[in-house]
Amino acid sequence: MDIATLAFSALYQFGDAFAFLVLSACGLAVIFGMMGVINLAHGEFIMCGAYVTAATVHAGLPLPLGILCGTLASAFVGVLVELLVIRHLYERPLDTIVATWGLSLIATQGTLILVGSTMAGVGTPFGSFQVGAYSYSIYRIVLFVAALAVLAALYALFNWTRFGVLARATIQVPHMAAALGVDTRLIYSLTFACGAGLAGLAGGLYAPTMTLVPTMGATFIMEAFVTVVIGGADVFLGTAPAGGILAIVKSGMTSWQGQLFGQIGLLIAVIIVVRVLPKGISGFVLRERT
Amino acid sequence: MSGSRRSIWGRRMRKEVILTTVGLRAGYGGKPVLQGLEIEVREGEIVAVIGRNGVGKSTLMKSLIGLVPAMSGSIVYRGEAVEHLPAHKRARLGMGYVPQGRDVFPRLTVGENIAVGAAIKGGGIPEEGRQRVIGAFPILRERWSQRAGTMSGGQQQQLAIGRVLIADPNLILLDEPSEGIQPNIVQDIARNMVELNRRTGVTIILVEQNLDMIRAMAQRAYVMDKGRITASLEREALDDAAEMRRHLAV
Ligand SMILES: Nc1ncnc2c1ncn2[C@@H]1O[C@H](COP(=O)(O)OP(=O)(O)OP(=O)(O)O)[C@@H](O)[C@H]1O
Ligand SMILES: [Mg+2]
Numbered sequence: 001m002d003i004a005t006l007a008f009s010a011l012y013q014f015g016d017a018f019a020f021l022v023l024s025a026c027g028l029a030v031i032f033g034m035m036g037v038i039n040l041a042h043g044e045f046i047m048c049g050a051y052v053t054a055a056t057v058h059a060g061l062p063l064p065l066g067i068l069c070g071t072l073a074s075a076f077v078g079v080l081v082e083l084l085v086i087r088h089l090y091e092r093p094l095d096t097i098v099a100t101w102g103l104s105l106i107a108t109q110g111t112l113i114l115v116g117s118t119m120a121g122v123g124t125p126f127g128s129f130q131v132g133a134y135s136y137s138i139y140r141i142v143l144f145v146a147a148l149a150v151l152a153a154l155y156a157l158f159n160w161t162r163f164g165v166l167a168r169a170t171i172q173v174p175h176m177a178a179a180l181g182v183d184t185r186l187i188y189s190l191t192f193a194c195g196a197g198l199a200g201l202a203g204g205l206y207a208p209t210m211t212l213v214p215t216m217g218a219t220f221i222m223e224a225f226v227t228v229v230i231g232g233a234d235v236f237l238g239t240a241p242a243g244g245i246l247a248i249v250k251s252g253m254t255s256w257q258g259q260l261f262g263q264i265g266l267l268i269a270v271i272i273v274v275r276v277l278p279k280g281i282s283g284f285v286l287r288e289r290t
Numbered sequence: 291m292s293g294s295r296r297s298i299w300g301r302r303m304r305k306e307v308i309l310t311t312v313g314l315r316a317g318y319g320g321k322p323v324l325q326g327l328e329i330e331v332r333e334g335e336i337v338a339v340i341g342r343n344g345v346g347k348s349t350l351m352k353s354l355i356g357l358v359p360a361m362s363g364s365i366v367y368r369g370e371a372v373e374h375l376p377a378h379k380r381a382r383l384g385m386g387y388v389p390q391g392r393d394v395f396p397r398l399t400v401g402e403n404i405a406v407g408a409a410i411k412g413g414g415i416p417e418e419g420r421q422r423v424i425g426a427f428p429i430l431r432e433r434w435s436q437r438a439g440t441m442s443g444g445q446q447q448q449l450a451i452g453r454v455l456i457a458d459p460n461l462i463l464l465d466e467p468s469e470g471i472q473p474n475i476v477q478d479i480a481r482n483m484v485e486l487n488r489r490t491g492v493t494i495i496l497v498e499q500n501l502d503m504i505r506a507m508a509q510r511a512y513v514m515d516k517g518r519i520t521a522s523l524e525r526e527a528l529d530d531a532a533e534m535r536r537h538l539a540v
Binding site: 162165166168169172173175176177178179180181182183184286 | 355356357376377378381382387389393394395396397398402403405406407409410413414453454457
């Protein structure tokens with residue numbers, strides 16, 4: 001195998017890992033970074049997105065529209081959850097963790113009862129291509145591009161739109177934002193819906209690549225949390241670079257020793273980074289800046 | 291009285307009441323700081339609220355804008371009872387709050403801070419408003435793209451004021467604008483606020499300890515002690531150094 005195919009293989013592995021880390025994490029990161037809420041039901045929002053995507057595709061919609069439905073469905077559930085649960089617990093972060101954990105159990109068991117232990121999947125589109133002796137899935141490349149697109153869209157949303165400026169003002173000095181006329185409750189609702197929608201998007205995008213079971217959220221949640229813990233509270237200064245670093249660790253360890261070592265590598269990376277940078281990468285960057 | 295004061299600036303000869311509080315009680319954690327506070331402010335006035343440290347001046351400002359809930363009593367603003375409205379709704383009725391300590395959004399730029407103030411009007415920063423704000427505080431034009439947290443106290447104070455001016459408020463609540471700021475900037479701010487008041491008739495409630503600023507701006511003053519108004523001073527009394535020192539003594 002020549003150096004070019006080897007390089008391509010490494011790059012592909014990296015892109016695959018990066019996309020999974022970033023897409024899993026960004027919904028969680030938006031909700032944690034903007035609202036300080038640790039959403040343990042994040043995996044179930046992902047599951048919701050995947051299930052709705054699969055259901056709508058089975059009903060005859062093309063996959064991209066199905067993914068859109070999955071995203072919107074999760075965002076809508078997010079609005080309800082914020083309104084009925086999270087809103088009442090803003091002053092009590094520990095209670096939020098317990099409440100979202102409870103929601104996650106209800107959602108998993110509820111899905112098991114209502115839909116059954118598994119749901120018919122969606123075929124992976126686009127097929128594959130060959131480089132050297134190996135074949136690669138085109139859809140994985142699409143996922144990588146999707147991850148970059150999501151980061152770019154979030155950057156534009158939070159920096160270039162009125163909602164983004166008001167949302168950042170609200171996290172920085174909430175009472176002052178309110179005193180200037182910002183409906184901070186509405187901002188929190190929309191932010192939570194945005195995070196839930198991003199989780200749904202991740203579920204929809206990965207629905208064609210995996211078995212759909214009620215506990216599928218667990219597949220994402222470890223990497224999502226690892227990325228957010230390492231990245232810290234800022235999506236752009238944190239999640240994106242954390243996704244990059246962890247993708248190198250994970251793809252390197254995986255191709256060296258297999259899946260299990262990829263996961264172990266992630267955990268070791270978290271322990272090291274948290275020891276050195278307790279507030280994550282973004283906390284470090286922000287401190288250096290001021 | 292100021293109520294019948296002739297004004298060549300306002301449309302009406304007799305100014306209407308813009309804000310009244312009756313029996314206002316408000317505080318933190320169930321313990322009232324304001325103990326039945328009563329004030330009445332007319333349109334176009336600049337009224338100072340003075341008093342020693344910790345008597346509840348900032349608490350009064352916060353309860354007027356809605357950041358500290360009223361436990362009892364009423365706040366009537368332009369004929370409407372507002373004591374149960376959340377802060378953002380009061381801001382939308384035309385109250386502009388400039389807090390003690392300024393509270394700019396540190397990681398937003400100057401322009402973004404002002405955009406937050408302008409958002410009430412629904413939309414971006416109107417060019418006319420931008421000219422008005424940077425006309426009053428030219429430093430904000432220079433620092434437009436700088437993060438607010440990196441500016442000096444005086445610059446942040448001007449930003450905190452500019453941030454409410456952009457929305458064209460009817461009533462400005464100005465809490466200790468001179469605190470920790472160089473004297474020349476204090477004078478600048480006072481001059482600008484008086485000029486704005488003359489030109490637009492905006493009403494200002496000014497909490498201050500700085501005698502120069504009080505004299506430069508206020509037409510009259512309330513003296514506050516232990517959560518109540520204990521005296522109401524007319525303009526002449528503000529110039530009486532001995533009396534003022536007595537009220538402001540720390
Ligand atoms: N967030 C708060 N929680 C609890 N008590 C508070 C809070 N803020 C102020 N207080 C208390 O309320 C009382 C009035 O405080 P306030 O800030 O209104 O005084 P002030 O007249 O503005 O004082 P200063 O001149 O120092 O600004 C003080 O006893 C203070 O300790
Ligand atoms: Mg005060």
